[in-house]
Amino acid sequence: MRSRKKIFLVLLFIIQLSIIWPVYSLFRGVYPMILGFPLSFAWIIAMLFASFFLLLWYYWSDPAHNPSRTSDKAGDH
Amino acid sequence: MEDWIVILIICGIYLAVTLAMGIIPGLKVSDSVTGFVAGDRSMNLLILYFVMGASVFSSFAFLGGPGWAYSRGAAAYYIIGYGITGMIPIYFFGPKVRRLGERYGFVTQAEILQDRFNSRTLSVLLAILSIVVFIPYLTLQMKGAGYVITTVSEGAIPQWMGAGIAYLVVLLYVYFSGVMGVGWTNTFQGMFMMALAWFLGLYLPYKLFGGVGAMFTQIARSPAVSEFMLQAPGLNAEGKPWSWWGFSSAVLVSAVGFSVWPHLFMRAFAADSDRTMKLTAVLYPTFQLFLVPILMIGFAAILVYPNVTPADTILPYVLTQLDLPVVLVGLVFAGTLAASMSSGDAILHSAASIGVRDGLSLFLPDHLKTDHLQRRYIRILVVVISLLAYYFAVISEVPIVNLLLGSYGGVAQIFPLVFCMFYWQRATGSGALAGLLGGVSVTIFFLLYPDLRPFPMHEGIYGLIVNIPLLAGVSLMTKPESKERIQRYSNA
Numbered sequence: 029m030r031s032r033k034k035i036f037l038v039l040l041f042i043i044q045l046s047i048i049w050p051v052y053s054l055f056r057g058v059y060p061m062i063l064g065f066p067l068s069f070a071w072i073i074a075m076l077f078a079s080f081f082l083l084l085w086y087y088w089s090d091p092a093h094n095p096s097r098t099s100d101k102a103g104d105h
Numbered sequence: 106m107e108d109w110i111v112i113l114i115i116c117g118i119y120l121a122v123t124l125a126m127g128i129i130p131g132l133k134v135s136d137s138v139t140g141f142v143a144g145d146r147s148m149n150l151l152i153l154y155f156v157m158g159a160s161v162f163s164s165f166a167f168l169g170g171p172g173w174a175y176s177r178g179a180a181a182y183y184i185i186g187y188g189i190t191g192m193i194p195i196y197f198f199g200p201k202v203r204r205l206g207e208r209y210g211f212v213t214q215a216e217i218l219q220d221r222f223n224s225r226t227l228s229v230l231l232a233i234l235s236i237v238v239f240i241p242y243l244t245l246q247m248k249g250a251g252y253v254i255t256t257v258s259e260g261a262i263p264q265w266m267g268a269g270i271a272y273l274v275v276l277l278y279v280y281f282s283g284v285m286g287v288g289w290t291n292t293f294q295g296m297f298m299m300a301l302a303w304f305l306g307l308y309l310p311y312k313l314f315g316g317v318g319a320m321f322t323q324i325a326r327s328p329a330v331s332e333f334m335l336q337a338p339g340l341n342a343e344g345k346p347w348s349w350w351g352f353s354s355a356v357l358v359s360a361v362g363f364s365v366w367p368h369l370f371m372r373a374f375a376a377d378s379d380r381t382m383k384l385t386a387v388l389y390p391t392f393q394l395f396l397v398p399i400l401m402i403g404f405a406a407i408l409v410y411p412n413v414t415p416a417d418t419i420l421p422y423v424l425t426q427l428d429l430p431v432v433l434v435g436l437v438f439a440g441t442l443a444a445s446m447s448s449g450d451a452i453l454h455s456a457a458s459i460g461v462r463d464g465l466s467l468f469l470p471d472h473l474k475t476d477h478l479q480r481r482y483i484r485i486l487v488v489v490i491s492l493l494a495y496y497f498a499v500i501s502e503v504p505i506v507n508l509l510l511g512s513y514g515g516v517a518q519i520f521p522l523v524f525c526m527f528y529w530q531r532a533t534g535s536g537a538l539a540g541l542l543g544g545v546s547v548t549i550f551f552l553l554y555p556d557l558r559p560f561p562m563h564e565g566i567y568g569l570i571v572n573i574p575l576l577a578g579v580s581l582m583t584k585p586e587s588k589e590r591i592q593r594y595s596n597a
Contacts, residue, residue, distance in 0.1 A: 040190065044360075047186045048353035056179075056337040058325045064318025066325065068337040072182045072189075073397060079189045080390035083196060087387050 036086050043079050047072065108431045112257045115435030116442060123446065124274045127290040131282020138479050141283030142212040142458045143374040146203075150381045150388075152288040156372055156451065157385055158392030159295035160287075161188070163246055163448030166399060167298070167441045168417045174403025176416035178331070180339030180347050181400050186356040188393040191363030194520075195370075196386035200379035201527055201597040202370070213455075214370045214519070215463035221526045221594050223586055224534035225467055230541060231519070232463035235367045238512035239456040240494055246449035247272050247498035250442055256421045257438045265499040271442055275450045276491045279457075280484055284375055287450045294443035299395050301440040306398020309405040309423065317401065324407055334407070350561045358565035362517030368455035370523075453494075457486035514552065514565025518544035518572050525576065530591045536580025544572025 045051045055071040062070035134140035134147075148156070166184070173181035202217060211217045215235070219228035247268045254267025262270075278286035307317070314320035325335055333340055338352030364370065376382040406419050413422050420441070424434050461482045466474045518541055525532035548568035551558050558567065585591070 040193065044190050047189055048356050049349035052337055052353075053349060058321075058335045061318060061321060064316065064321060066179075066321050066335045068179050068335065069182060069321075069400075071337075072185050073394075076185060076189050076390050076393060079193070080387075083193060083387045087196075087383055 032086070032089060032091075036082065039082050040079075043075055043082065046078075047075050108434075109257060109259045109261070111431045112435035112438060113254075113262075115432065116254065116257060116439050119439035119442065120271065120274050123290050123293065123443075124278060126293050127274075127278025127286035127450075128281050130285040130289045131278070134283070134285050136477075136480070138462070138476050138483070139210070139212060140285075141480050141483060142371075142454075142462070143206070144284045144288060146207055146375060147377050148284075148288055148372070148375040148381065149377055150384050152292055153372060153376055153381055153385045154388055154392070155292040155295035156288050156375075157192075157369060157389060159291035159298065159443075159447035160368060160372075160451035161392070161448070162295075162298060162395075162444055163242075163249075165245070165249075166396065167302075167444040168249060168252075168420060170396060170399040171403030171406070171420045172416035172418070174400040175406050175413070175419045176344075176403075177341070177347070178334035178339040178404075178407075179337045180341070180352065181403065182337060182339070183352055183355055183359075185393060185396045185400075187359035187363060188396070189360075189390070191360040192386050192389040192393075194364040194523075195373070195389075196383050198364075198523060198527055199373045199376070199382040199386060201594075202373040203376050203379065203382050205593070205597050206374040212371065212374050213459050213462045214365070214367045214523075215459060218522055218526060218537070219463070221586075221590070222522070222532070222534035222537040223590065224538060227534060227538055227541070228463045228467060230538070231367075232459050234515060234519075234541075234545065235459045235463075236456050236490075238515060239368070239452050240490065240497065242512065243449055243452045243456070243490070243494040244497040246445045246452070247494055250445040250449070251498065253421070253438050253441045253445070256425075257435070268495065268498050271446060272449065272491060272495065275446050275453060276487065279450050279454050280487050283483075284372075284454055287454050288375075290450060291447045294447040295392075297443050298440050298447075299392075301437055302395045302398045302402075304398075305437065306401040309402055309427075312427070313405050313409050320401075320405060324404065327408055329411065330407060348561055351563070354562035354566045358517045358563045358569075359513050361520045361569070362513050362565065365519040365523050366516055367459060367519075368451045371455060371458070453487060453490060456490050457483045460486050460490070514548040514563060514568055515545050517565045518548060518568050521569070521573050521576050525580075527594055527597065529580075530595055531580055531585055532576065533580045533583045533586055535583040536576045536578075539579040540572045540576030543575040544568040547571045 052071065056068050058066040058068065060067060065073065134145050139145055170181065170184055173184065205211060205217060209220065211220070215228040215231035218231060219225060250271035251264035251268030254262050254271065255264045278290060310317045310320040314323060321335065324330055331340060333346040338347045338349060341347040341351065373382055402420055402423070406423050410422060410426065413419050424437055461479055465482060466479060521540055522537050545568065548564045551564035551567050558564070
């Protein structure tokens with residue numbers, strides 16, 4: 029397995045643990061409020077961004093990435 | 106003119122625009138099963154992004170989401186939680202599924218699993234499982250639509266007629282245009298829902314409290330609100346603190362099942378390229394983010410409108426209490442209709458396609474299952490399933506919500522099969538059947554007898570605990586599938 033994939037899977041695992049017990053239980057409280065949101069809510073939103081940027085990085089760093097690949101379109105148009 | 110008539114006119118205009126947007130794109134796809142079910146494999150990123158997003162966000166999100174935040178507080182973060190990682194598997198298997206579909210003509214989830222595991226029984230079993238979970242899902246969407254129209258008309262239009270009108274529109278565009286009708290209407294409906302959700306979610310805290318921070322501070326300080334309201338994992342259905350077992354297992358099961366819901370999975374066959382498929386998965390969280398304002402609608406109502414029951418009615422309740430411009434109220438109700446219809450159409454289309462491709466066609470002789478005839482059967486089934494769901498929505502008294510609650514656990518049992526399809530060459534048809542049957546049976550058992558669960562975890566977790574060892578054990582005890590078959594999948 030390439031190290032890029034390993035890093036991805038480890039970070040994904042960390043994010044998954046962060047939205048359930050046990051990691052999320054460390055950030056379960058209301059205070060400190062972040063940008064007006066209770067900590068528990070802000071944490072979930074932060075994890076949503078973390079997973080978004082993780083997959084975005086994985087997509088951008090794909091060595092076999094070939095954006096021009098499109099299939100022949102079947103049909104009558 | 107009375108307010109409710111203005112609101113009803115706005116909903117009517119919305120329905121007419123949706124109908125037009127649904128019918129026109131169907132004129133462009135080929136007159137074939139691939140055209141009807143997979144849109145000739147021509148969906149671009151914009152359409153696929155909205156199809157996936159808007160199919161997920163149903164009337165549950167628009168009515169149930171604020172309802173959860175209002176009655177159970179932080180427990181509602183679970184709805185955001187499972188989407189954080191749930192769509193990521195699609196990034197990996199979506200492009201493989203797409204390529205195999207293009208090469209071998211698959212258009213449904215059961216078709217590809219049937220081919221990999223060389224088992225027609227598996228296909229029939231998946232068809233039954235899909236339809237059993239889809240009909241209650243569709244029924245609830247219809248009820249949601251009927252409820253919205255009855256509320257805005259102040260009872261002048263009864264629920265049966267409201268649900269009937271909204272779903273006649275859905276029936277027409279799904280019947281004529283198949284998946285492309287679903288695609289274009291979902292793009293329109295998705296943009297509409299997102300705009301409204303962000304507006305309302307930011308406007309309500311500002312109007313009622315002066316800002317988001319002020320709102321949460323007041324909820325946290327209020328002696329009338331449980332101190333566990335804003336603390337994860339929030340409250341359970343009885344209003345007591347929810348357990349971490351319950352919250353964590355619900356997030357996990359829903360995340361595992363998310364990417365293999367048949368109506369989402371089969372959109373991989375409609376993607377026009379690998380890049381489209383991957384970027385849809387990458388961009389999905391931007392859709393998921395719109396649950397944040399949706400939940401804020403519910404939080405905004407906690408202090409200002411206490412004791413509204415059932416909690417799912419909190420959004421329409423707030424709208425009728427606030428002194429909002431009538432056009433805006435009309436738009437929000439139309440947005441709720443959009444949420445119901447954009448999920449209902451995808452489910453209706455998938456249920457009919459699966460019923461014919463994975464169920465009926467396996468029992469028909471060749472001359473009765475030509476491409477043209479199959480397309481006709483799918484259309485007939487679209488009508489039949491609509492009528493069946495409509496019967497449950499407005500006539501039958503069967504408590505169908507219970508069926509839907511169990512469906513997430515049931516659908517999650519498909520995930521190990523999809524994973525092994527590509528990543529475990531030794532998995533066999535018998536193993537897949539044993540795992541799926543065992544997993545679904547255990548899930549149903551613990552759904553019916555929740556008191557027998559050793560730990561208060563979601564029943565789907567128990568299903569997976571049985572499913573995975575059965576799949577592995579029976580596979581190892583049976584003859585491997587042919588090399589040529591396996592290589593098609595491991596090299597996909």
